[in-house]
Amino acid sequence: MFCYQCEQTAKNEACVKLGVCGKQPDVAALQDLLTHALKGLSQVAVEGRKVGVSDREVNVFTCEALFTTLTNVNFDPEDIARFIQKTVEMREKLKARVKAAGGFVDFAQGPATLQPATSVAEMVRQGEAVGFDKDPEPNQDIRSLKHTAIFGLRGVAAYADHAQILGQEDEAVYAGLQEILADTVRLDLALNDWVGRVLRVGEINIRAMELLDAANTGTYGHPVPTKVPLGHRKGKAILVSGHDLKDLEELLKQTQGKGITVYTHGEMLPCHGYPGLKKYEHFYGHYGTAWQNQAKEFAAFPGAILMTTNCLQKPQESYKDNIFTSGVVGWPGVCHVDRWDFSPVIQRALELPGFSEDTNGAHVMVGFARNTVLGVADKVIEAVKGGAIRHFFLVAGCDGAKPGRNYYTRFVELVPQDCVVLTLACGKFRFFDKDLGTIGGLPRLMDVGQCNDAYSAVQIALALSKAFNVGVNELPLSLVLSWYEQKAVAILLSLLYLGIKNIRLGPSLPAFISPNVLQVLVQNFDIKPISTPEEDLKAILGS
Ligand code: FSO
Ligand code: SF4
Missing domain, CATH: 1.20.1270.20 (Substrate Binding Domain Of Dnak; Chain:A; Domain 2)
Structure with missing residues (x-):
């Protein structure tokens, strides 16, 4: 191979x-x-x-x-x-x-x-x-x-x-x-x-x-700021992972009144912000973190699990009978459900014990997609002009198992108090539960959504460039991206097509990029591999 x-x-x-x-x-x-x-x-x-x-x-x-x-x-x-x-x-x-x-x-x-x-x-x-x-x-x-x-x-x-x-x-x-x-x-x-x-x-x-x-x-409507519990409720449970909103909606409809609570995993977290999904009372919290931790997290989940799209890892024996795939996802020997009949998933959830008690714990905020952020554009512009906000960082992209990905956690921790961090995709799980406080009433950490919502981040950048009457590359905005799979490749190509420069990319550069092609990218787009969070922040902010 x-x-x-x-x-x-x-x-x-x-x-x-x-x-x-x-x-x-x-x-x-x-x-x-x-x-x-x-x-x-x-x-x-x-x-x-x-x-x-x-x-x-x-x-x-x-x-x-x-x-x-x-x-x-x-x-x-x-x-x-x-x-x-x-x-x-x-x-x-x-x-x-x-x-x-x-x-x-x-x-x-x-x-x-x-x-x-x-x-x-x-x-x-x-x-x-x-x-x-x-x-x-x-x-x-x-x-x-x-x-x-x-x-x-x-x-x-x-x-x-x-x-x-x-x-x-x-x-x-x-x-x-x-x-x-x-x-x-x-x-x-x-x-x-x-x-x-x-x-x-x-x-x-x-x-x-x-x-x-x-x-x-x-x-499902424009996402709105929503507080998502990281704990769980007593009772039967289904965990939905992947990226598919329609699968989640159908599952919510089919589980209504059955005493089952539905939780999100991985990239499904931003679904809690959509009015058309959050209206379901039994759609409750978020469980776990990014895709690469699923073996441990799924093994500990006391209900059924539905994997709607990427990223599936080899199901462990301990939960092989609890996990189901839908759409284009497949693993030999794992039950694949036909869209949109989730009865096998529901049946399994009812057989499994579910959570034995409620937990009250931390929560995170989601719902800062383009409509929310641009809805407070005046506030944002005022904060930038008045000097309250010095810089925006879009720290976005995929998560993965490599230790080099700690860069992104450290980077966000080091971002100065007068800067805002926008994030999207599963790389956020490196820092999503950090309380970064607020600036002028705006949260310093805003979750734009899934990797599938990269368009929303692009629209925010384009709208800001219009408001400030400068090109996107002149905005006080830096993109610090992590990539893992091919949707991230497509997004990166979109950013290049839009002429966005100075992207910092990690944790390593794609193996399919030849040295000469890399040179072209560096020359024309000033793409930079990430170095250390300290050095990169210094280079971006100049102090
Ligand atoms: Fe992450 Fe996986 Fe969404 Fe990717 S879940 S890594 S860019 O496939 O899809 O962000
Ligand atoms: Fe899997 Fe990535 Fe290796 Fe391809 S390159 S086999 S997708 S790990």
Whole structure:
């Protein structure tokens, strides 16, 4: 196997024997074959658009299938094999439509002609021949950019899929995604063509995130500041992890009046801020921290657990019967529930003991997404102009198991009293329960939401730049980001597309970025690897 798509990749080079995430070589090969097959489907989709054919089912499926290849989503070879078969079936049907409309479909070779083997074992062998390490592209830097584009597109696909589930779609997102995926088959594009395409992934991602923002706020309202207990209530319990709001809503509806309390885990924490979700009385608190601590936290949870999207880790025997997957998530032998029938999850929660007593403990605040923050824009502007707020830091991104991630905790601890910290995504669990106090009535620590809400943070930055009449790079705002998986890659590309400079990125730089590509990023965008919190703060604030 050869997989280097995430931050925890072995030796910061590639996982070649077994994924650090627990991915087995067969699944890695099948995901490579699925990506290859999706390139072929995309080639046909691109030809189709030239003659006015676009198939919604194909478009939706492309995103769903790519979503399965993200880190920590699907570890089940049978699932991935089914996706490969379906990709090819859809491709052949689409070919017939495109041909009937007078389009080109006579591909002589390559992914658009792939015939998957009938057995999973044979498919694994086919996948081994088309992995990222077998890319026929001879130029190392072009290869690096191509792979960056593919990983970014995996992130775009995840956002587009989330948005689609709540009824928000845009043909332009599907078209852009398929065009670039199809282009990765070409060997005639130059380095600059690929720089352009990588930034285009960032552009497409902004639209995908905008759709998701519209989907979430349109369905559940704008998040409002909300106090979330970190303790629990006596009684039966279900824990929801992942990122999917619709799954949570359906589960809340189906558990109403059943004496079950529903808790969030990981990236579901910001869900407590949505009026359309917080209205459920049995939707109570937050349990646990970020994804990488799940083995310990899930083992101690006395109820059923639902994993709606990434980030799933190998379920331990002690809770294997209590955990359920939905949507594109899968683990061999773990019960997968069909959307949206959560009766197996509810039944298991009723069988399990639940919490034996109430706890009264700490709480955290959520709900500082764009509507809340921009609702107090006057206050913010006044505080900056009057000198009460010196600087904003967006300390955001993923969490992970590496010790280097302590940087982010320390950084937030060291941020001076006259500065505000905005945060989003699961990296916040390094400091989310710290009481940083207030400035001029505003909390010094504001949780904008999930990684899926990065659009909200971008909107806050753009609105502030408008209010101060300066470019985003001139604002008293610094981005200190942590990355882990491919949604973070997509977000990073969006920030670059917007021309945002001076991003500090850690805990390590992506293994798929070649030295020359890194040089381009440093030269054009002043991207900096994180150093120490002390040094970085000094460099940013000048004191
Ligand atoms: Fe974290 Fe995982 Fe949300 Fe990522 S939960 S690491 S960017 O997948 O998705 O923030
Ligand atoms: Fe390794 Fe990350 Fe790939 Fe898993 S997703 S196999 S940890 S590079």
